[in-house]
Amino acid sequence: MQKLTPAERSELRAEAHGLKPVVMIGESGLTESVLKEISASLDSHGLIKIRVAGDDREARVAMYEQITTDLGAHPVQHIGKLLVVYRPKVEALKERSSKAGKGMREVTIVKASASGTKRPSVTKVMIKGNERVTEGGTIKRAKPRQTSPKKGALGR
Template sequence: MTQAAPNLTAAEKKALKAQAHGLDPVVLIGDKGLTANVIKEIDMNLNAHGLIKVRVAGDDREARLEYAQAICDDTGAALVQHIGKLLVLYRPQPAEVLAAKAKPAPRKPKAPRMTKRQHNARD
């Protein structure tokens, strides 16, 4: 599960922050803290999305920073942003996931729509 965390430049972090702005948190770290199941869920969402938000319950800033460091160490993700109770994490998606997301073949074009008058004239 552990991978090397990607080194992000300032420009890459800025672009990722812009992409993450409209995202909703997909994982919540609750009162029980950072458990193995939470790490597993974060890893699964990083595989699926690449860029995720994680909400941390609790008011202790130091605990949130420790959680962020532990998540990055365990999953190989990079911390893009820590703002309030939200953590923005990024890890490049595996090649097989990206291949599965490739665009499907284009659809066959439909026939042009007919007006009521054109339809009645055809009869």
Template sequence: MTELTPAQRRAFRAQAHHLHPVVSVAGNGLTPAVLKEIDNALQAHELIKIRVYGEDRSQRDAILNTVCSQLGAASVQHIGKTLVVWRGKMQIEEGARAPSDRPKPAPAKAKSAKALSARRGIASLNGTSAAKKPRWFPAPSKPSPRGSGS
């Protein structure tokens, strides 16, 4: 089980404040399938919230200790029925590919002059920054066609 310094724990609590629980432990308790889901969530997110449905606080403490000891995680917070757990990213095995190892998409092709002029206006081809100069003062209003007198 990993130990955190008080400063790290405070920082992780602040980060976890806006998170929603990603795993729920219900009536069957902490089964191997639930442990596998917690492991997958920790691998994907590092910092997760776990919702434990149960009235006994000592049972929730036992679940937290089991998760931390079996998965090599650190306990960040236990408040009510919500547990916050952190584990740093683990090294991926040689056979599996990391998400960062995915092939990069091909670079986009250069736009033609016609496409650029249609999108940005003719001014972009001439090197000026805008097609029209901005109006800083309102345009003078035109007189109404009805006239003012007769």
């Protein structure tokens, strides 16, 4: 793991100034579950602040060093009971993120010609998660849209 240059550390300190603490370490200290939470926060945010509840400075310094070594993070700043830690974000590319939209999928619809002697028509269509393609090639909702009984009574 490369060390941060003073310029990078200064830039990260400036960026962390406006952040609020994401993880708080209580009286029980740095437990396994707290380390998991810090790791998850580092994966999603990259730069986080951690608040330590204890008054013992040596214990805070020991926690700070343990966090940076165990999680492979860079120490940025330690002021009082606040610890600032940085680890580059993990780019977790989801398989569905490359699709056009959330819940959308591409479907190929093949319809036979009316006479049966010509080529079938092939169309590619994007359908939503709550839609389905029937045997005839039409798109239908999987469930009917919910209607309000109050609006139905008003004649809308």
